[in-house]
Amino acid sequence: MSEEHINKIISFYNKYSVFRLNELLPIIIKHLEFELKKNDIPARVAGRVKNPVSLKEKLLNWSNNPKKKANISSPETTLKLVGDLCAVRVMTYTELDRSKVQNLVEKMFKSPDGTKNFGAEVKEVSDLRIKDDIENHYRATHMQICLKDEHIRKEENKPLTLDSCELQITSMLSHVWNEIEHDTKYKTKTGQLSKEEKLAINSLGLLTQTGDHIIRSLLSARDIRHKKEDDSKQIEDDLFINENELSDFLQNHFGEKIGPAKINYSQGNGSLLKVLEAIDWNHPKDIKTHFSPKILIDARARTNRIKSAQKREGRIKSLIKTDSCDIFFVAICIIDFDKAKMAIEHTQSKHRLSVILKAFVDP
Incomplete structure (x- = not known):
């Protein structure tokens, strides 16, 4: 060619x-x-x-x-x-x-x-x-x-x-x-x-x-690293962003009663959120993991005893509220007292929670 x-x-x-x-x-x-x-x-x-x-x-x-x-x-x-x-x-x-x-x-x-x-x-x-x-x-x-x-x-x-x-x-x-x-x-x-x-x-x-x-x-x-980063980001995205979100979750998860009485999850929710953030329990899975029904019933009973002791002492200020999120702070004291003690330093209600913490030791 x-x-x-x-x-x-x-x-x-x-x-x-x-x-x-x-x-x-x-x-x-x-x-x-x-x-x-x-x-x-x-x-x-x-x-x-x-x-x-x-x-x-x-x-x-x-x-x-x-x-x-x-x-x-x-x-x-x-x-x-x-x-x-x-x-x-x-x-x-x-x-x-x-x-x-x-x-x-x-x-x-x-x-x-x-x-x-x-x-x-x-x-x-x-x-x-x-x-x-x-x-x-x-x-x-x-x-x-x-x-x-x-x-x-x-x-x-x-x-x-x-x-x-x-x-x-x-x-x-x-x-x-x-x-x-x-x-x-x-x-x-x-x-x-x-x-x-x-x-x-x-x-x-x-x-x-x-x-x-x-x-x-x-x-x-x-x-593997990307999956861990994605999981970490998902956890970060799911953290409670304010006290109202925390209250809504507690209401939906635990119902309106803990034990025989109703709970007002909006009362004390701000202080509770600060405590949860301080001890790194401010994720829905942390609530589900740490706060079992038995722990909360025990915390409610302990809360009632603290309130009775405060009344006997004639205390007027910083009274514990048995129908509020104070129950969860008492539950933290039961689960890990040192964590509860450490968390007080990171809240705006230091005096009130300190009183509850002291009363928890000897109700």
Whole structure:
């Protein structure tokens, strides 16, 4: 096949294909990036439209290859056989996610007409140059994809659904190894690598496997940290923000009575909230954990005894209120007296609570 004919194909490519493929490429990348993020698959996406110079080199190589020479015919037919005119690479953080991306892609796009199952090819399995060479560490899945009609908004862009795009799915580390290995071989004058170069490239390949395990461990540790941070944020969001919120929760959780008598949860709720904040019990789960029905009934009985003692002493000020949130402060005294004592320093009712605390010791 003459170079003149190949030049005609390149001219046709420049005139009728390049602009269309440059419209196709960003649409594919946009949809991939959106779905990868939506499905929590950490990866990077890159793509390119084949340079005319690179295309010419490929066609010249075909013309010199007896098995490929027959692929060169009319411009349109020839270009349909070049699978990587538009090419996108998805680089996952780990090897483990490669199959996840493939499954996702099969749902997102359609297989080109005449191509079964997206022409999916796991290179380390199907390519004997890789499969039979234990020192070849390239790991990738190659596919051919087409846009679906739903990806196109404007009617005039519908022809883009007829163009196929090569998709390479590989891990970042495998991609780095492949680029270095390719460039090292490409830049040799003889096409043969030295023993030292081969050893270094193989060592780098083995390190990519170790690196993959490290990245997986890192991502796992990151997920655990994020979960802890989210849980901590949720707890922070659920803290009682004011005394009215505390009163509403106490009313809903314990009901209108503790024991035989009604409780006014709005009375003394401000002081109680300060106490709970001081001892870090100001979350609904803390209330549920620490204030059992038995504790509160015991606290109510103790509150009644304190009130009786105060009356016998003729006390008028700082009287304990048996139908108020004072019961919860007495309950804290029962649960952990030292916490109750410490909490007094952080409230605006120091004198009153100090009197109750003293009365608790000897009611």
